[in-house]
Amino acid sequence: MQSGIHPAYGPVVFRDKAGGLSFLSRSTLTGSRTIEWEDGNTYPVVDVEISSASHPFHTGQARVLDTAGRVERFQRRYGTRHG
Template sequence: MKSGIHPENYRLVVFKDMSNDEVFLCKSTAETKDTIVYEGTEYPLIKMEISSTSHPFYTGKVKLVDTAGRVDKFMNKYKKFAK
């Protein structure tokens, strides 16, 4: 392989899904300041809002997150089109 074209900081990193506290270990070059002890070893931690363990497409469960009544506002606006 060519030297000098690959990132220097390619390392094992723990990704944590904050919505369901699922964690998994993977390699990444993403920068982070947080660390976590995973299976007895300390790794850099990257916090995510959603992953394949919580995304409705992969889980098959629809999870409706309503922020500031936006869903109700949408339903009221388009109620007249429902049959």
Template sequence: MKKDIHPEYREVVFLDTSSEYKFLTRSTMSTNETIEWEDGKTYPLIKIEVSSASHPFYTGKKMLLDTAGRVEKFNRRYKK
């Protein structure tokens, strides 16, 4: 293997900003933010918008989107 071409593989904390769920794993992603974890150590922090804690497929919850206008428009258009 060539030296100095691979990114640093280290422990990082991912924070799901929509559900405030945090988990510790390993990644090559880089960031300037840090957070203190439950074990007292400081780890790099990477913010994400969706994780298994907030994704509708994994939670079984449907997210309410602004579909009311589209559904009403569809019903008006195809009403018999």
């Protein structure tokens, strides 16, 4: 690697807003806020919207979509075409 052209790669805490999961990893991302981790050190924190703690695929809690209501609304709006 050439020196001076790559971003700093260091420890960062990723915190899931919805699931409440936090984990320490390494990344080039940096956060403006910091958090004191379990080991007593302070690390930058990056808030994420979704992770394995809150994603429906991993949790098994799929969102139910009202597809029947959408079809009926489409048919009311545009009618049904026969022939």
